[in-house]
Amino acid sequence: MGWQYLGILFAVALALSVVGFYKYVYFMSVGYGFAIAGVGVSVLIMFAGHLSAAGAVICALLIAYGARLSGFLIYREAKSAAYRRTFKAAVSAQDKMNYGIKFAIWISVALLYVAQTAPAFYIGYNAVRAGAMQWTGTAVGAAALVLETVADIQKSAQKAARPDMVAMKGLYGIVRCPNYFAEILFWTGVLLTGIGALRGIGQWSVALTGYVCIVLVMFNGAQRLEKGQNARYGSLPEYRDYANGTPIILPLVPLYHLNRGKKQ
Numbered sequence: 284m285g286w287q288y289l290g291i292l293f294a295v296a297l298a299l300s301v302v303g304f305y306k307y308v309y310f311m312s313v314g315y316g317f318a319i320a321g322v323g324v325s326v327l328i329m330f331a332g333h334l335s336a337a338g339a340v341i342c343a344l345l346i347a348y349g350a351r352l353s354g355f356l357i358y359r360e361a362k363s364a365a366y367r368r369t370f371k372a373a374v375s376a377q378d379k380m381n382y383g384i385k386f387a388i389w390i391s392v393a394l395l396y397v398a399q400t401a402p403a404f405y406i407g408y409n410a411v412r413a414g415a416m417q418w419t420g421t422a423v424g425a426a427a428l429v430l431e432t433v434a435d436i437q438k439s440a441q442k443a444a445r446p447d448m449v450a451m452k453g454l455y456g457i458v459r460c461p462n463y464f465a466e467i468l469f470w471t472g473v474l475l476t477g478i479g480a481l482r483g484i485g486q487w488s489v490a491l492t493g494y495v496c497i498v499l500v501m502f503n504g505a506q507r508l509e510k511g512q513n514a515r516y517g518s519l520p521e522y523r524d525y526a527n528g529t530p531i532i533l534p535l536v537p538l539y540h541l542n543r544g545k546k547q
Contacts, residue, residue: 284485285408295321296393310392313353318396320349330407337417338406341476344424355435398493402477411480424472431465449512451525458534463501470497505532506541
C-alpha cells in the first residue's frame, strides 16, 4: 500500500489545507487547490526518474488544476465586491464553529485529497509503464481542465455584463453547472489513469473512495447552488425557463433539478 509515502502526502495535504482555520470554506476551496497541487509536486519528487511519462503528465495536471483553482478563487475574492458580500454571508455562520469540529474537517478533507490523487501516486509507487489507459486518462483530465477554465471565464464575463442574472450562454447553455461537471470529468480522468496501475483491493478501495466522494461533493455543491439561485431568481420567468430546460450538472442527461423533482 505504501503507507509511509501516503503518510507524507497526507502531511502535505494537511499543511496546505490548514488555511481553512482562517476561513472554514478554505478547507474545501483555496486549501483544496493548494493541497492537490502539493500532492502533484510531491509525487513527482518521490518517483523522479522512474515515473512513467503519462504519470508525470497527470502529476503536472494536478499541479495545474490546483494552482488554477486556488488562484482563481483568490483573484475572485479580491476583485469582486459582490462576490465578497455573498461569500461573507455564506460562511459567517460556519466560521463560528468550534476548533474541534474544524480539526475533524481538516483531517477528513486531507484524507480525501490523498484518496482522490491515489491513482497518480500508485502509477509511481507500482512503477507502471505508460499505457493506453494512462494516456486516455491524461487526455480526459486535460480536456476537463480546459473546460473548467472556459466555464469560469464565460461566467465572469456574463456576470459582469448582467449581474442580475445567472450565466446562461456558452457552456451554461448546455449545462447549468459546467464547472462542477468539469470537476467530475477531471477526476474521472485521474481514475482512468489508475486502470492497470492500481494493484489489489486496498489500492482500488482508496482510489474509488476518493472518486465517489468528490462526485458526491459536486452534486451536493450543485444542489446548494440551485437552492440559492431559486431563492434569488426563482420569481423570474427567464430563469425558470432556463432552469427547467437545461440539465443541472450532466450534459444531455435530463436531470434538471436536485432540490425537487418537479419544474420550478
